[in-house]
Amino acid sequence: MEPLLSPPDWPRAPVCLPHHLLHLPPEGARVAVAGLVLVRQRPGTAKGVIFVTLEDEFGVCNVVVWQKIYQRFRRAVIAGRLLRVTGRVQRQSGVTHVVAEEVEDISALLDDLVRLHEPTRAADQP
Template sequence: MPEFAPACTDWLRPPACLPHGQLDLPPNGARICVAGLVLVRQRPGTAHGVIFITLEDETGTCNVIVWKSLYETFRRAIISGRCLRVTGRLQREGGVTHVIAERIEDISWMLDDLLRMEAT
């Protein structure tokens, strides 16, 4: 379980996920969870197998770094997930905040639940 968990929100949010707009609250190195829609997946040839994912929620965007060894474990979620939940360590360096992924879950099924909630 993450060291830093946010307060409750008004909409369906994956349990213990920190809104991207609050990534400045936990200390550097804290273990956190974030979730959001996948905007970008990048695997530059110059990055030696590192994958960069940009997630978006209702409060902003979040940069996720996935090391090559972790990619093999969570390959299916990384490639096919439209909405991901990422557990990892917060890293702040040079004014940029990243989440260094430790676990990645495909939570795309939650998008369908959001549509059902809006329809009622």
């Protein structure tokens, strides 16, 4: 049986700021974050804005996707299970958001993770 992989061996999104460190960059700084999509919200009163909540191993990140960016990255915003978002830090009423400039679907990394652990999963079967 192969040894279990430790977290550093997992596929990782390239050069992303962990969510628990989002308080460090100054307002307006350009950052990249990545995480599993927990929630997508498109309130009728938001004038086409989509709110996405991402989660990494350290916490959650609120992402604001304006209509123009949504049109450019529609497929990733709608279908992505794991996203990498590059954008600007915005703080409002004590809440930190990342205002998206680019959205990349990196869900393939999840598929890689499953493939890495298939021998382990097979060993769990009776």
